[in-house]
Amino acid sequence: MVSNVKSFLNWSQSQLPNVLSPRLDSEVLLAHTLNLSRTQLRAQFDRVLSDSEKKIAKKNVERRQNREPVSQILGYQEFWSINFVVDKNVLTPRPETEILIETALNCPSPFKILDLGTGSGVLAIIMAKEVPSCKVVALEIDPKALSIAKENAKVHGVDDRVEFICGDLKKVDWRGNYSMILSNPPYIPSVDIQKIMPEVQNYEPLKALDGGVEGLDFYRDIIPRASDRLEKNGYLIMEIGDYQAGEVIGIFENSSSYNNIQVIQDYSGYDRVIKAQRKSVDG
Numbered sequence: 001m002v003s004n005v006k007s008f009l010n011w012s013q014s015q016l017p018n019v020l021s022p023r024l025d026s027e028v029l030l031a032h033t034l035n036l037s038r039t040q041l042r043a044q045f046d047r048v049l050s051d052s053e054k055k056i057a058k059k060n061v062e063r064r065q066n067r068e069p070v071s072q073i074l075g076y077q078e079f080w081s082i083n084f085v086v087d088k089n090v091l092t093p094r095p096e097t098e099i100l101i102e103t104a105l106n107c108p109s110p111f112k113i114l115d116l117g118t119g120s121g122v123l124a125i126i127m128a129k130e131v132p133s134c135k136v137v138a139l140e141i142d143p144k145a146l147s148i149a150k151e152n153a154k155v156h157g158v159d160d161r162v163e164f165i166c167g168d169l170k171k172v173d174w175r176g177n178y179s180m181i182l183s184n185p186p187y188i189p190s191v192d193i194q195k196i197m198p199e200v201q202n203y204e205p206l207k208a209l210d211g212g213v214e215g216l217d218f219y220r221d222i223i224p225r226a227s228d229r230l231e232k233n234g235y236l237i238m239e240i241g242d243y244q245a246g247e248v249i250g251i252f253e254n255s256s257s258y259n260n261i262q263v264i265q266d267y268s269g270y271d272r273v274i275k276a277q278r279k280s281v282d283g
Contacts, residue, residue: 006045033053033057067197088204112178114178115181117183125149139164174225181226240271240272261274262275
């Protein structure tokens, strides 16, 4: 019989056999329902749940049974130790994308940054918070995603320093020159889209994942165009797929506008970020 926190967690875990981390998800969802941290939840295993608490908690478990991401059930995702509003119109920020932020912050402090395909706004907002002297421009094709990004910027107090532009990065004016350009572009090959987990395939915008036949379409667009918008010695830093480093390095080299090309691995040992510097002299 489900009556207290401990028995509910055991029941919830049994209802989620197909998810990757049923116990963790159960704890996160119940803690959210009770407005507790997971540590507080674990200290209250004997707490008796009210009928209303059980009703809400069971509804959340049902949503997770349908493979709805925990982040969308909660309405937010923690990234860089702060919470960002997310919904079905934006990708949930992944932990490995923090490598891109770390790489950017290890470069000389930029004066003006462009974030291509901002989504929920995490890259633009964190850079604005971490480098208070910089101005950030964030470009996003989807107006619904851009609305989420603007909300996040306001919540985190940087809406006065982040300019949001709605448009296709392949077509719209990037508006000026930059000391740093960042992007986490779509990079999954089209043929692999149907193989991804239901949490992503059914609840996140696939156009934010689909990188074309080889997964390289956006790199082929961004790299040559960025060379015209980067200041001399400016940085282009992008997230890449696990096995795309060689191909993306080739695109950089074919451009002939960059040097100091570097691939950075994530904490699992996979190639995750590529960084290149605009040459100080063309040719």
